[in-house]
Amino acid sequence: MAQSLNPRRQRLKLLALIAIFAAPMVVAWGMVEWRVGIPEERTAHGELDPDMPALAQWPLTESVSHDDDDWLLAYDCSDDCERLADQWWRLHRALGREAPRVSRLRVGGEGEPLPGESVVQWASVPQWQTPGRLWVVDPQGRAVLGYSAQVDPNDVLDDVERLLSMNPEP
Incomplete structure (x- = not known):
């Protein structure tokens, strides 16, 4: 019985390791796809005017x-x-x-x-x-x-x- 638990435990460890590395990619994809948790693109409160003279x-x-x-x-x-x-x-x-x-x-x-x-x-x-x-x-x-x-x-x-x-x- 001890031998049959070992392969299951090893598979669970492998799946947990894959999930740890894949989870950030899935979360990032979801943030981009649904625009959730992404900071506002604009950081300045002022207006940019490239035509303004020096x-x-x-x-x-x-x-x-x-x-x-x-x-x-x-x-x-x-x-x-x-x-x-x-x-x-x-x-x-x-x-x-x-x-x-x-x-x-x-x-x-x-x-x-x-x-x-x-x-x-x-x-x-x-x-x-x-x-x-x-x-x-x-x-x-x-x-x-x-x-x-x-x-x-x-x-x-x-x-x-x-x-x-x-x-x-x-």
Whole structure:
């Protein structure tokens, strides 16, 4: 009787071993086939706009210079400027130790700049400009992401933190 159990036990062990290696493949196939448990394809909350001109081509009253390693939060401040300036200043501070890698550029608006902020004016208002819009500009001067005036600052913070972690300091 002991001999007849041994082949069964060996077959069960073999089937269990096959199941252990096959189960992840079956689960992955099911996830892809029925779109269950797959993360959202989009990771950025902002909008990508490849046709957006580089910062050097923006119609501003003066040229903007920022460090080669600096990211830039550029925002249009033609409406509700005091609230927007404070909102983006708070976001900048929320970056913590990564804050020195980011600068802020206020385009338009009246009043004194907040600490760490540069202020310029539109020489002429471009077609792609909308009041309160925010752009994240990379160190090469390209607008990477754009946000509407109604964006949740936490979404912008998530995106900026992700960009900074994916692009470490040189």
